[in-house]
Amino acid sequence: MLGSGAFGVVWLARRNDNGARVAIKVLHPEAAVSRESVERFRREAWALSRLQSPHIARMFEFLTGPPFGMALVMEYIDGELLSDLFKRARFSIEDAIGLGVGVLSGVAEMQSVGIIHRDIKPENVILRPNPNGWHAVIFDFNLSRVKKPGSKTSSLTSMHAAIGTVPYMAPEQLLDARRVTESSDVYSVGTILYRAVTGALPFDTRESLREKLQQEARPLTTGRDDTLAKGFERAIAKSLRRRPSERYGNAQQMLDELTGLVAGAS
Template sequence: MDVIGRYRLQAKIGAGAFATVWRGYDDDLDVDVAVKVLADNWASRADVRERFLSEARLMRRIASDRVVRVFDLGKLPDGRPYFVMDYVGGGTLAEVLRHGPLDPADALWWGADLSRAVAALHSEGVVHRDVTPANLLLRPNQGDESGGGTHRIVLADLGLAKRAAEASGLTQAVGTPSYMAPEQGRGDGGFDERADIYAVGAVTYALLTGHPPYSAGSITEVLNRDPDLPPPSLRPALHDSVGQLDDLFARALAYDVDARWERADTLAERLEAEAYRLEQEAPLRALERTHISDEDEELPTTVATDPPVRRRRRTRALFLLALPVVFVLAGVGGWYLFGQ
């Protein structure tokens, strides 16, 4: 399959249980596109086809550059539906995580940027239900004020997304277990936008540590989680000052939904403030680790070799500066003694 409609397929960029995503090219518009095609083994299921088309319609209606935009819809000759989206070429946050945890301040900026994206979705009255690193695309930043360095986060894969008004009536537990809010795992319909806020907290935690706060391979493990178990402290993995974030994540990842942040933009503001604080403290922490005065009697073991090195360099410099003075004094003394 080299062509779908007017779109030339170039490479497969993603595949899941229900669909495959291709990178393509639109010759008419002269742009790269992403084409999502329903898997053939689900083509005969009317409910799956409707969910697939509902995702396309929902993505089309959301007027935000924080969500991948759909601009075409069609059918293959075998009757399978497909839809065409903007191509976001910066990879996914899951690919970033493969390299391990991020610098703490950078991780918090990414988390704040994700919170802003989720807030944009919520402002449209939509709950994502599957906020995971694999569903978070990275778009080159256009110089705006958002965090995340040279890219910004864009939400993709709204296959599980629902209008907030509909979410309270859902009874099927769906999503990615390690990033799923407990109330969503119960499948009793008792969840709202705060389920996404939980996921934002879990993704940000993973960016800080390299792993989600609660590892769960199944919905059953989500349901069996101890309600009184707090998220693991950040202190073992990060600098002590980052431990101040423990309370923030305890609230974002609270088992009790009523104890959680109510709005994603509020969480974004808190993450931005913490990221800024860490950036301001970083030079001071570096100075504390490396600066030891000559009068210090006890030296931290992590920098025990630094003071002698600095002392040797300072002694050598003083010696070189003193040499001309020695020669001048020697010359004056010689002239005084022998030149008379």
């Protein structure tokens, strides 16, 4: 068993034909009696089937029926959770930008097909080793909000419900998860990058929720004066603006900003 949550459990398995490792996410029997849980599981499968980015965990099969109930067969990502890395290390600005480019690339593809993740956080990002260091991969779409082609945005969330992980949620998501937009996921990415560099959060505790709703986040200060550092500070500040209209409108805009910083520094 690789992990367990409120909706399902994830197992490590091997394919019979070639021995390749896969991850199998199975809906808990207790959750399977809930229409909402079943629909969220189906939605996760639908979302994953639409995505091809190397920065998103791939789905191979969606199974229903005996003996497993409902199950997602996904690629097994052999790496380290970003949340575990955060416990022992901080990122340089250069590495934080690399992390941001990877995560935003995945989020941008989601948004291009009408998916808002709503739970971008370090626990949902795995760093897969590669010859150049590591490669960020996003997983767990259970809380995503999906707009399917030709339909209104679908929602299983009750009005005024807060869905997500509080320290990484945008202010509007704290008030009502149905109000999230593409910029809400941008806020979550900005929070991750803020923590990557500083080791802290823009708003530290649950007691700061009122501040998050009424005030702007603490400015990121890197202690560097070079063009790359100052540009990164401005990008994080914009991603964490309290009003959605003052942030990047979507992940692609912030991705373009960060890749432009790297090109300029080069």
